[in-house]
Every structure is written in C-alpha cells, then in structure tokens.
Amino acid sequence: MSAPVCLVVSCAGAVDPAAPVALCEWHAAVSAEWTTAHDGVTDLLPTPCRLCASRLGVRWPTGWLCAVCEWPHGDAVDDELPPPRVDVVYYLRFEDRIKIGTTARPRQRLAAIWHDELLAFEPGDRLVERRRHELFADERFGRTEWFRRSTALDAHLDRLAAGVDDPWARYARWVSEAIARRG
Numbered sequence: 001m002s003a004p005v006c007l008v009v010s011c012a013g014a015v016d017p018a019a020p021v022a023l024c025e026w027h028a029a030v031s032a033e034w035t036t037a038h039d040g041v042t043d044l045l046p047t048p049c050r051l052c053a054s055r056l057g058v059r060w061p062t063g064w065l066c067a068v069c070e071w072p073h074g075d076a077v078d079d080e081l082p083p084p085r086v087d088v089v090y091y092l093r094f095e096d097r098i099k100i101g102t103t104a105r106p107r108q109r110l111a112a113i114w115h116d117e118l119l120a121f122e123p124g125d126r127l128v129e130r131r132r133h134e135l136f137a138d139e140r141f142g143r144t145e146w147f148r149r150s151t152a153l154d155a156h157l158d159r160l161a162a163g164v165d166d167p168w169a170r171y172a173r174w175v176s177e178a179i180a181r182r183g
Helices: 025-036 106-111 126-135 151-161 167-182
Strands: 041-044 056-060 063-066 088-094 097-103 117-123 146-148
Touching: 088 106, 088 126, 097 106, 097 126, 117 151, 117 167, 126 151
Parallel strands: none
Antiparallel strands: 041 056, 056 063, 088 097, 088 117, 097 146
C-alpha cells in the first residue's frame, strides 16, 4: 500500500498518516491559517449585545464576545439579580457653573438636579468626589458642590470627555462590565 498523498488536485505531497484530513503539511498550514484568520477579529455581532446593546463583537472559535463588555453573545442576562452598584462622579453645567457630585443612581440623581448639560462621568465614589472638590477648591462657591469654570476645571473635563460622544454610553459600558464580571 502506498503512502497517502495530499487530496489537493495537482499536489502529490506526502500526508502524515495520523492527519484527520489528507493534506500535505503545506496545505494543512494554509488551511489552518485561513481558518484562524477570522479569530479575534472585531466585526458586527449577528444581533446587538443583550447586556450593553453594542453592535461590535470579537469572533472566536468558541463563539462571539461583545467587543465592549465581553459578554458572550447569545448568553442570557439574569434579570433576577439586582443591578451592580457603579458609583460615578458626575459633572453638570448650569449656565456658567459646574456641579461636581457623586451617585450610584445617576439617572435618578440627575433628574432631580436643575442643569443644562451633563459634561462627563468618571468612575468613583465620595472619596473621588472629595478629591475633586479639593482639587478645584479655589473655584468653589462656598460650601456647595458648585464651581466656577476655570482653565484647570475645563482641562480636567476635556480629559474626561476625550473620545466620549455620550457620557451615558460610557456609564452603560461600566454597568455592563460590572455585570459581566460577576457572571
């Protein structure tokens, strides 16, 4: 009996007898490279992520992961679990003043505060809020959480807003990441 040869037309390369498919070493390598060329590639998910609604995913041999929150595409989200606590420091503008506050429930909190614009969120609790109040103490109105606009405060806000079109989208990502971490 002769040694097996590659099944590719016009290739007479030798095939390893233990190979699951009759391909020579070179054609097996080309096949493997072609097969894995799509692994780890960011592309559109077949449907939006159930957790964060992102349309971007990363394709792996085991399935898709959301490119934003890394939730496995198609996995159900356990709605019986309470939402995770994600503390944020928020920056609101009202006329020419900026409010720096913190909350774990930003939609409810911001709905209760008169403001013109949400400028930014940053992850953090009362400790981070206190640091920001100390950092911009020269611009503070008395003992309130309201501050005058300044070069330093504007620069800080620019850093927080860099690459962020919508602060709410960033907050949604943080929440989805917290859910994904707990599984």
